[in-house]
Amino acid sequence: MDDIDRKIIELLSRDARRSLADIGSVVDLAPSSVNDRIRRLTASGTIRRFTVDVEPAAVGMGVLVYVWIALREDADEAAFRNHAVAHPAILECHHVTGAWSYLVKLRIAEMSDIETFLSGLKTKRFLGRSETVIALSSAVEGAHVLKEA
Structure with a gap:
């Protein structure tokens, strides 16, 4: 991957609908060459999805919550991971170091959904303990991996 690929990824991460001609004008390539690079980046797994x-808030999911989760000692970790993948409120689930097992990012409609989420983990015998952090606002939010200097 070269600097042009990185620039294409940065441009697409800001707007995945950006035209090939527009991207080409920024990186000084023909639209067909940009398309070839995007196809190669997608085929290699560098670009995972658009x-x-x-x-x-427009779709009724205005509450952003982070939950630190420590699994029970007897929890089936593979089952927990499968549960996380399938759960509609979970945006991200990260296996982490330190005192916690996982950090989960949730989008929910209202505060009472936090209790419902945690109750579900308890019912499935995953949850040992947790700590919930509610985001008040977000200064930076998005999927930008590469940022311009």
Whole structure:
């Protein structure tokens, strides 16, 4: 991957609908060459998907919550991971170092959904303990991996 690939990724991460001609004008390539690079980056797994950025409040999911989770000692970790993948409120789930097992990022409609989420983990015998952090606002939010200097 060269600097042009990195620039293409940065441009697409800001707007995945950006035209090939527009990207080409920024990186000084023909649209067909940009398309070839995007196809190669997608085939290699560097670009995993193209997505839509939805305003959470507009779809009734205005509450952003982070939950530190320590699994029970007898929890089936593979089952927990499968549960996380399938759960509609979980945006991200990260296995972490330190006192916690996982950090989970949730988008929910209202505060009472936190209790419902935690109750579900308890019912499935995953949850040993947890700590919940509610985001008041977000100064930076998005999927930008590469940023311009």
